[in-house]
Amino acid sequence: MNAAENLSGLEVQFASQHPDLPSEADIRAWVGAVLDGRAEPLELTIRVVDEDEGRSLNATYRGRDYATNVLSFPFEAPPGLDLPVLGDIAICAPVVAAEAKEQGKTASAHWAHMVVHGTLHLLGYDHVEPADAEEMEALETSILGGLGFPAPYAENDP
Template sequence: MTKGPSRLDVAVGYAVPRKGIPAAPSFRRWVAAALAGRIREADLAIRVVGTREGRALNRHYRGRDYATNVLSFPADVPEGLPEGVHLPLLGDLVICAPVVAREARQQGKQPAAHYAHLTVHGTLHLLGWNHEDPREAECMEQLEREILAGLGIADPYLDA
């Protein structure tokens, strides 16, 4: 695996009880794997939420009235920063714990592996990857498979 970012700050906040949810170092490792060889410095935040907050955010920002597994909010880097000022803010991820738990059960996956996949998936969105058309989706999914394989996690798209 390619070396990860030289400076990575991942803030993890839990808006739900932490039972069954990975600890911050796991999220940091998954983000680092997604960024390896792609970006040298990054700051991002991950917030693990419940269904109510996940649904409200999805409704407000995407116009979809249901809680989804992961939402990505890329940072809008302010224009006109003084020369030499570097702001490595990548953005925020919101992961809905009840949705992740339900999907992991339904898909017969280990919850930690599903959290890893969604963290990698969301991080790639922060980098500008997309799955709006079939070709983009195929490229993004292949990249996710490679990153997760480097972490020892099976192909998340098998039997999905």
């Protein structure tokens, strides 16, 4: 199955008034690059939020009273129920824009990174332990490279 068929269950919600947002087509392409080659169609929602909603979600679900760049909420089906749902991702537009500027990256490159990063979390990847972080970062770098973006963790010259 190709990525386009896998993305029939992708819902993109824009709940942000930020002026520099990626298009739904871009988001679909970035998620598609992560899911390409998977045999089953998967359902997920990506919600682009402003700082108030991002802060509220981070405080409620992680106990941290600030807006963060991306939050992933993997779906956990009740025992005996098999659904093709990956989960939800919330991406805070003002935080992504500020980070891109601070890191000397294009907005598009950082948005792609956040979408790829969040989608990998829904697939079970994590970066808590050093070995897991190394694996996840290598996968992100490979996926983003395939999309034409530079390595997301490369040091930028000032």
